[in-house]
Amino acid sequence: MSVTKKDVKYVADLAHLQLTEDESESLVHDMNQILDFMTTLEEVDTSDVEPLEHVIDLEYRLRDDKAEEPLPHEDALKNAPDADSDYFRVPRVIE
Template sequence: MPISRKEVRHIAKLAKLRFTEAEEEVLAHDMSRILDYMGTLNQLDTSDIEPVTHVHDLTHAVRADSVQERIKHEEALSNAPDTDGDYFRVPKVIGQ
């Protein structure tokens, strides 16, 4: 399924990305190849294959919740390069 540069630009706009014309051309080619491959996979007969959710038989191992010693507020603030009362002061990063 061929993807045009116009479609690449539309997808890029939705993702708030910008590409050069050369990059759009490469992406259009790569995306077309990926969709062609997906089309090939869709032609496979999987009617006798049992659906799975994982490729292995491992179970999800989680640890039990337990109360642990935590760092004291003053001790945490003592490691900060800058504080404002009971809070960490960090450099402004929004709007730069």
């Protein structure tokens, strides 16, 4: 299977993109290279490879999920640019 300019135009229309002629040509070339690479990957024998949830082992990187005491208000507000007693003060964004 190869990508044509018609395919690129179709996908660009779905994404509401306006492509120049040069961009369309470039995308045809790039997409065909991607498909060629995928064909190469299909030839790799993966019968002895176990499925993974993550590409790296995250088992030892996670901390225990345990309840702790909440941060005191004073410590939470210590680095706030502006605070009002127990609350963060932020600039108004809706008028």
